[in-house]
Amino acid sequence: MSLDRPVAPDPYELLPQVGSFTVTSTDVRDGEPLATRHVHGSAGGENASPQLTWSGAPEGTKSYVVTCFDPDAPIPGGFWHWAAVNIPADTTGLPEGAGASDDALPGDAFHVRSDFGTRDYGGAAPPQGDQVHRYYFVVHAVDVERLDVDENASPSVVGFNLAFHTLARAIITPTYAH
Secondary structure (H helix, E strand, O other), rough: OOOOOOOOOOHHHOOOOOEEEEEEEOOOOOEEEEEEEHHHHHHHHOOOOOOEEEEEEOOOOEEEEEEEOOOOOOOOEEEEEEHHHEEEEEOOOEEHHHHHHHHHOOOOOOOOOOOOOOOOOOEEEEOOOOOOOEEEEEEEEEEEOOOOOOOOOOOOHHHHHHHOOOOOOOOOOOEEOO
């Protein structure tokens, strides 16, 4: 079964232009399918966030926000899988599984609720038989040490705040189809 719909645009091309830097991973690659360990339990996976390493963030970076967004979800606004906020500026990566809880994040960083309704990483879980979905893992270099949000904020509110504080983005976009 295919939901027979057009492919959503790259959501970050629709935002104001900012600088870029590099994100790499030992677990995920641009355009390649996610391994089962990074897929949500409801789709037969292990729900582990992938390892991410970043470099080259611009001068003036005071913190990072890491997000995962699926623009191909069959709903108008896409689906937020992960948002980790206020990661310290001296951090250059997150190990696999850092999305499990706030305790797995560095410093005073914390998670806000994903669209699964939980404050952690929620892996890929597209409808069975749907088109291939893209998962935008984005590291946002931020010009403030702390975004003015708390753990009760939605990823959309975090995104709104990022619109005013992002210096640069590093993006890696694996895929998945169930």
